Amino acid sequence: MKKLSVPVVVVVVVALWALMGLVRIPKVASEQPDIYGFGQLPVLLDGRIQPIDSTARNAMQVIRHKSTGRYARNGGEEKTIPAIEWLLELAAKPNVALTRPVFRIDNEEIKDNLRLAKDEKHFSVNDITAGDNFERLARESGRIHSKDASLRTPYEKSLKAVADSLLIYQRLSKSFRPQHSADFDSELTQLETIFPTGMAAVRAHETNAEHNEDDHHQFSGLIETLIDPSIRDGDRSGVMFWPRIIPVDTSWQSLSTNLLSSISTAASAESDWKIQFHPATKAYAGMISAYAKEEGETFNNKLREYQDYLKNNGFTIELSKTGKEFAFNNFDPFYKCEILYVLAFLLACGGWLTLAKWPNQTAYYLIALAAVIHTSGLIFRMWLEGRPPVTNLYSAAVFVGWGAVILGLILERIYRDGIGNVVASSVGFVTLLVAGGLSLSGDTMEMLQAVLDTNFWLATHVVIITIGYAATFVAGFLAIVYVVRDFVANKVPFDKTNRSSLTKMIYGIVCFATLFSFVGTVLGGIWADQSWGRFWGWDPKENGALMIVIWNAAILHARWGGIIRERGLVAMAIFGNAVTAWSFFGTNMLGIGLHSYGFMDKAFAWLMVFVCMQIVMLTGGLMLGTLGQAGKPVVQKSGQAAIGLPPVAQLVIEALVIVASFAITIFYLLKALGIWL
Secondary structure, three states, rough: OOOOHHHHHHHHHHHHHHHHHHOOOOOOOOOOOHHEEEEEEEEEEEEEEEEEEHHHHHHHHHHHHHOEEEEEEOOOOEEEHHHHHHHHHHHHHHHHHOOOOOHHHHHHOHHHHHOOOOOEEEEHHHHOOOOOOHHHHHHHHHHHHHHOOOHHOHHHHHHHHHHHHHHHHHHHOOOOOOOOOOOOHHHHHHHHHHHHHHHHHHHHHOOOOOOHHHHHHHHHHHHHHHHOOOHHHHHHHOOOOOOOOEEEEEEEEEEHHHHHHHHHHHHHHOOOOOOOOHHHHHHHHHHHHHHOOOOOOHHHHHHHHHHHHHHHHOOOHHHHHHHHHHHHHHHHHHHHHHHHHHHHHHHHHHOOOOOOOHHHHHHHHHHHHHHHHHHHHHHHHHHOOOOOOOOOOOHHHHHHHHHHHHHHHHHHHOOOHHHHEEEEEEEHHHHHHHHHHHHHHHHOOOOOOHOOOOHHHHHHHHHHHHHHHHEEEEEEHHHHHHHHHHOOOOOOOHHHHHHHHHHHHHHHHHHHHHHHHHHHHHHHHHHHHHHHOOOOOOOOHHHHHHHHHHHHHHHHHHHHHHOOOOHHHHHHHHHHHHHHHHHOHHHHHHHHHHOOOOOOOOOOOHHHHHHHHHHHHHHHHHHHHHOOOOOOOOOHHHHHHHHHOHHHHHHHHHHHHHHHHHHHHHHHHHHHHOOOO
């Protein structure tokens, strides 16, 4: 009990910290506008009902590459700003929103062309569109849009991203308020009041009959203010970041479409013209105008009225779902898991530097806690989507990390030497980091492509093959641990027993990975036969899956045939990371084939960094095998016989490979960071 006291205390404290995000829902003072209550209101976007908070967060992810803003309110000090506050400001105070630095631009050439500050990363709409920038952006983006995506330069891709971000900004700005409206609530009230006399004046004007010209001008002005020329776009499927916010029976309409419908219906009468706006339209008008005037009590009253309307008109399920998703967003389980994995990794590595057992035990319990949170996050996403855990590249990265963590915990439970902890925490962190990068493209729970709209195959083929990929990564990271431990063997003991147990782990995990990747690939072929009428079509993604199966099988056959021994197994397992990364992520970046739907090509530079680092690690491992522990060249039984070169020649070749791979790594790292264009 005494030995467990430190791990237990640490885990309890960390668990309480993690649960605080679930229990403590953000609130505002009673006299302030309840922006978080507004954030829980349901809208339809990307084929699913979601809270406005998710819409705001996803837009901020695309525009700023973070789910929050950071700027000074009213000339004060810089603070982290919730995305929902920014969205409300965009809708209610557009002139203020124009000054907020929420657009991230890293490309130095774009900064230079738009005359932006070189030492800044975040810019406002006013900064980006100053002078003739807007006209030049429009011309350039039009030219780039007509150019084949595969032929675009890094500058053109970055410029298009800026133009797309501005388009998202514009669409959101008129999703909750007509674009030219100054006081939405007042304008609706005015139109309701003068609609009969205004329509009479319009009809009289059309027939050149006598009428009050002031009534005609006022009526026409209000109509022009409330009706958007691009009104139909808001209800087209596939339009990016244009939420439908008005619930009409069982369907949803954009604000602009609903306003047009109300006006058209009222104007179609022959006489006795009266207009009736939808309660949701009036509620949003009241909230937006109250927020613009900083009338917190009025805002909250309108919010409660609309919430009651939704509850009394059959939208209780939608309200409940969006409330839970809001809590999920606030809890942010995967970000908390990242922190726990980093902490556990440091403790597990520290456990190798001391004889004390508590660092490794604490790391194990922290990873177990993170696994629980990771699992809860996956389950909650499954419940929200009504789908199995893997539906797109983002969820695949999250699931790969989860599978690796579970395998690492099992290994640690068996061997209790810290290696399972190191692998579980490192793979868990890296995969969630990758998932975070993939979330920059927008909603991670968007509607599935038609071919993917089957829960059976998503739950069998996709889940099984993803487990196989996760296991391959675990084997590769175990091999990296082997190389690192070998490199620091003079500091941290790494005897024959440690090497043997680690090699057994790698071998066992490769066997596991081979089985699951093979079965998953076969199931994928059956699904392809049902969907596309052929079992195999040499599609890049299919070839990638086959590459992983073949590579894992090659490792096992080379081991069984005596072609490789301990160090050869390690080297091949490390290269398995490169094979899996390319086959899993890289094939989608080609933009061709039946499996290229919905994926991004922005991560190519990071993929190359990862692949080159694996080559550096495996070559370094081979070099350590060529060198003796005392630093003198020795001839390995397998190495000399297989390569047929003297040790000095082997060392030279290995050194050249390491230098070349490291140079390529630096090159692509600079490209990924936007430093080298």
